[in-house]
Amino acid sequence: MSPNPDLTERVTVLASGTIVTAFTKPEVLTDGAVVWQGDRILEIGDSAEMIRKHAGARNLDARGGLILPGLVNLHHHFYSSLARGLNPGRPLENFGEILDGLWWRLDRALDDDTIRLSAELALADSIRWGATTIFDHHASPTRIGGSLDLIAGAVDRAGLSAVLCYEITDRNGHDDAIDGLEENLAFFRTHRHDPRVRGMLGFHAGFTVDDSTLAAAAECRLDGMGCHIHIAEDPLDLRISQVAYGAGPVSRLENHGLIDDRTLAIHCIHLGSDDRNVLAAHGATIVHNPESNANNGVGRLDLEAVAADGCRIGLGTDGMSSAMLGSLRAAFLGLRGGRRDPRLGFTVVPDLLAVNAEVAGRFLDEPLLGRLVPEAPADLCVLDTAPPTPTTPENVFAHLVYGSASSPVRHTIARGRVLLEDHALTSLDSTAITEEARRATPALWNRFHALGASRPDWLPTRD
């Protein structure tokens, strides 16, 4: 990786915005400026004073917008980018059919070009929505070995930070599961000290991973290699885990020693308190994906109940979009609507983005990530919302969910590089990527339609 090739020593002053220094316990500075050099923040202060002090620096104008720490997405699937508008050709009536009829056909149809293009499209969108660090959960069963390097190449070109993994699964046979394990191990080793791209240990979901695969993964897992896995997205996961393996997904992971404070437990909608207590006791993070859950009709994570069990909760998009503030608002509205209680939302939901930043900081060895303070990585975004009412540390979340979640992002800066400047991408050529994607998609969709069901015997036809 090549960190900050052209801005290593250059000072930049981003001025004339309302600065929110963190997602939890922030300081708020109106008409403020953030100053950085290379990939580190130097200082934060009054706009006029910072411009005067750093005469000769590059100036960037926030135009009165809201300056936030760069957003972190804890669960994405870049590989889903080219599914938009794809007709699966048969009704998908439940969660098992959504997997079998859509995602488990699309992932097998991916080749090198469409893996790369899918990543580039999602990365471009992430930059457009102010995300600077993304955790991706990848699957491409006909191209397992080397697939994470294809994605890492796109991440490097985009200029973002990412934590990547391959979804290990036995659904295409045990050899493929072991190939997935080896891909995770090789990538983790290669990127162990990379400043911007790291690896972790990915599993699809407990119900598609055999005990022998879990045992092999537990034996080979390297120090610091957290697990990223879908858990209890649908009752199907719990039911098949019990029938096929005699235990639920959380118990199986715990029995193999695979749960720790680097575990990302995705969804967890249908877990009971006992399982949630296990995740909480190990310091795992449950990752909420409200828009995807609604789209798949799989139920709703009860954030209040999960928080009451002491679980740490983060936020992702699960491939539905790359817009983290949209996901934040969906979490807020889903909680109030689902519980039919307008008092809820201001205790649990505001912490989600702060948890995301803390988790990303742990994986990337950047304890100040997610805070706009001296020595922190220069990861930030500027929303095109000039707050029309006072912004205070106490009401920042209200500004986000009621005003800013649908605002365009004017600038996105990652490790000091301006990747989005006045709404224009600088590191990726969005027009060229989109045109290439349009040319490549018909062949991908033809391969998709030529593939039959991958359905393992144990996957029931109907819930």
Ligand SMILES: [Zn+2]
């Ligand atoms: Zn997912």
